[in-house]
Amino acid sequence: MGETGKEEYKIQSFDSETQKLLKTALKDPSNVDLEKVANIIVDQSLKDSVFSKEAGRICYTIIQAESKQVGQSIFRRSLLNRLQQEYKEREELRTRSLQAWICYVTFICNIFDYLRVNNMPMMALVNPVYDCLFRLAQPDSLQKEEEVDCLVLQLHRIGEQLEKMNSQRMDELFSLLRDGFLLQEGLSSLSQLLLLEIIEFRAADWKMTDAAQKYYYSEVTD
Amino acid sequence: MSFRQRSPHGSTRSSPQHPPRWAQARKRGADGKRRRQDEPESSAFEENKPGPEDSRLDSFTTPEGPGPRSRCLDWGTAVEEDEMRTNVHKEIARHRRKLLINEFSRERKSSSGSSDSKESTVTVELETDEVVLMRRQKQINYGKNTIAYDRYIKEVPRCHRIPGVHPRTPNKFKKYSRRSWDQQIKLWKVALHSWDPPTEGGCDLQEICPVDLGEMETESVGSNSTESQTSCQDNDDTCSGTPTKVRHVDYQAEGEFDLEVCLSEPLKEFDTVS
Numbered sequence: 001m002g003e004t005g006k007e008e009y010k011i012q013s014f015d016s017e018t019q020k021l022l023k024t025a026l027k028d029p030s031n032v033d034l035e036k037v038a039n040i041i042v043d044q045s046l047k048d049s050v051f052s053k054e055a056g057r058i059c060y061t062i063i064q065a066e067s068k069q070v071g072q073s074i075f076r077r078s079l080l081n082r083l084q085q086e087y088k089e090r091e092e093l094r095t096r097s098l099q100a101w102i103c104y105v106t107f108i109c110n111i112f113d114y115l116r117v118n119n120m121p122m123m124a125l126v127n128p129v130y131d132c133l134f135r136l137a138q139p140d141s142l143q144k145e146e147e148v149d150c151l152v153l154q155l156h157r158i159g160e161q162l163e164k165m166n167s168q169r170m171d172e173l174f175s176l177l178r179d180g181f182l183l184q185e186g187l188s189s190l191s192q193l194l195l196l197e198i199i200e201f202r203a204a205d206w207k208m209t210d211a212a213q214k215y216y217y218s219e220v221t222d
Numbered sequence: 223m224s225f226r227q228r229s230p231h232g233s234t235r236s237s238p239q240h241p242p243r244w245a246q247a248r249k250r251g252a253d254g255k256r257r258r259q260d261e262p263e264s265s266a267f268e269e270n271k272p273g274p275e276d277s278r279l280d281s282f283t284t285p286e287g288p289g290p291r292s293r294c295l296d297w298g299t300a301v302e303e304d305e306m307r308t309n310v311h312k313e314i315a316r317h318r319r320k321l322l323i324n325e326f327s328r329e330r331k332s333s334s335g336s337s338d339s340k341e342s343t344v345t346v347e348l349e350t351d352e353v354v355l356m357r358r359q360k361q362i363n364y365g366k367n368t369i370a371y372d373r374y375i376k377e378v379p380r381c382h383r384i385p386g387v388h389p390r391t392p393n394k395f396k397k398y399s400r401r402s403w404d405q406q407i408k409l410w411k412v413a414l415h416s417w418d419p420p421t422e423g424g425c426d427l428q429e430i431c432p433v434d435l436g437e438m439e440t441e442s443v444g445s446n447s448t449e450s451q452t453s454c455q456d457n458d459d460t461c462s463g464t465p466t467k468v469r470h471v472d473y474q475a476e477g478e479f480d481l482e483v484c485l486s487e488p489l490k491e492f493d494t495v496s
Contacts, residue, residue, distance in 0.1 A: 071367065073305075077298030084297040117301060118308040124300035 013048050014040075022058065029066040029075065037062070038078035042086065045107040046093075046100045052107040056114030063115065080124070083108055087128050090135070102150045105132045109154040113161070126165045129158070130173070137176040142184050148191040152198045158201040159198075160206040174202060212220070303356070310355045317348070317395045348395045358394040358403065365391070365411045372416040389413035 009026075011019055018040060025032045039061065045052040063076045086093065086104055094101035109132075112125045135141060137149035164169040180187070181195040197216050204212065257448075349355060365371060378388055392406040 031414045073302060076301065080297035080301055117305045118312065120304075120308065122301050123304055128297075 009061075010051050010054045011058070013051060014044065025062050025075075026058070026065055029062060030070045032074040034062075034066065035078040038075055038082055042079065042082045042107070046086070046103045049099070049103050049106065052103040056110035059111060060114045065134055078097070079111075080122075083111065084128075087132075090132065094135070097148060098144065098146065102146055105136065105150055108132060109158050113158050121161055121165060123165070126162065127169075129162060130166065130169045133173055134169075134176070137173060137180060139180070139184060142180045143186045144190065144197075145188055145191055148194050152194045154214060155198050156201065159202060163202075163206075170202075214221065306356055306359055307352065310352065310359055314348070314350065314355070314395065321346075347397055349397050355394055358392075361404075361407045362391060362394065365407065365414060367415065369419055370414045370417040373419065374414060377417065389416075 009022070011022055016024065021032065021037065021040070023035065025037045041055055045055045059079060061077075063073065066072055066075050086109070089102065090104065093104060093221065108125065111128060112121060112129050114120060117123075133151060133154060136147050141147040141151075159170070175193055177199060181192060181199065187195075193216070200212055201208065349358075374389070383390070389410050392403065392410055397408070
């Protein structure tokens with residue numbers, strides 16, 4: 001795997017020894033401690049926001065490689081259980097480090113997006129993902145631009161799928177977002193803009209309309 | 223992999239049902255923790271008070287979902303079961319297609335004047351209970367996830383298999399009693415042991431032992447291999463081999479027919495089978 005591989009999986013931020021380990025995991029998973037690899041990936045995704053956005057991809061590839069080579073799913077199992085552990089302690093995580101919390105949400109949504117089971121999203125992740133998004137829609141989180149930004153980004157990426165899995169919770173979430181937009185004190189104008197945009201986006205069936213494109217994005221400088 | 227794996231951390235979601243009377247005599251509560259002796263009335267929903275975020279009853283049931291999920295709290299296991307479930311459904315569809323196509327082509331043949339007095343294809347009842355199918359699939363997976371099976375399928379392609387000589391995976395879609403099915407699995411796994419990798423210093427086992435797989439009495443042998451095999455699977459995730467049996471010493475010393483040893487010899491030249 002040359003530079004393109006590194007680019008593709010965004011593993012430049014790892015030290016060279018870890019990069020080697022990851023590359024081996026991708027090519028020859030049975031010869032690697034996959035539980036260790038899973039932990040390395042989760043640890044990094046909590047620190048590196050670029051990695052957390054795209055880590056789903058490398059995870060997907062390792063899972064496929066392991067399945068093909070030995071017909072097992074040790075990596076997936078370790079990954080999911082570690083994710084579950086962090087999920088259980090997410091409130092403490094958020095208190096400890098807002099950045100790490102945001103990275104976690106980004107990562108779990110990326111995993112939900114990428115890892116499928118027989119072409120279906122993982123049922124087990126649906127409610128946990130919703131829980132995370134609901135947390136981001138709480139008043140204290142809405143006051144932080146980075147959290148609003150994270151919330152909106154995830155909804156853009158996986159909102160449609162998530163709604164298919166459970167539309168009732170999506171309705172509830174957007175109730176919160178509308179309330180937040182209208183009533184929340186201490187909301188920055190950027191946050192207001194982000195919320196308005198996502199409300200419109202969903203109303204347009206998760207699609208970008210020309211009007212919205214023009215209004216929200218045409219002024220963006222390159 | 224246990225179907226009811228308990229998470230050491232989490233609390234279970236309680237269900238708003240009255241606890242069954244037998245629950246009071248149980249050693250463990252629904253969360254897997256041992257119950258104290260002085261908790262006679264303890265039931266699932268008393269032991270585990272859901273926290274504010276856990277107010278949902280069953281995390282994994284969604285309105286649009288295909289149905290209730292087992293209350294397994296471990297994401298790794300939950301996803302694996304999901305995968306098995308969807309695989310099973312895919313296979314049911316495929317199996318039904320196969321049967322239909324067979325029926326279809328047979329009808330075609332008979333209409334062109336086949337003289338065979340084949341019985342008409344009665345629609346046989348298939349096993350469709352998801353729980354049963356998943357259990358059976360797990361048992362099959364244990365057997366297939368072995369070095370012996372790998373070697374077997376490499377050595378004998380499916381088209382070259384001889385019925386009665388080469389082991390055949392039991393068909394999970396056919397209706398069988400539990401006992402019958404479990405016995406078929408046992409016999410199948412025992413038969414697969416013929417393809418265990420050779421032990422160090424083992425004799426060159428070229429002798430063929432013709433065995434009628436349908437009629438062998440393998441109760442004790444079967445349970446040994448099954449147990450050791452499943453314990454091998456359960457204890458060590460990376461273990462994919464079946465334990466090889468000690469073979470040639472007793473066989474040669476006693477000079478009598480030893481079924482266990484016989485079964486562990488690979489069937490190499492099947493054309494010498496009488």
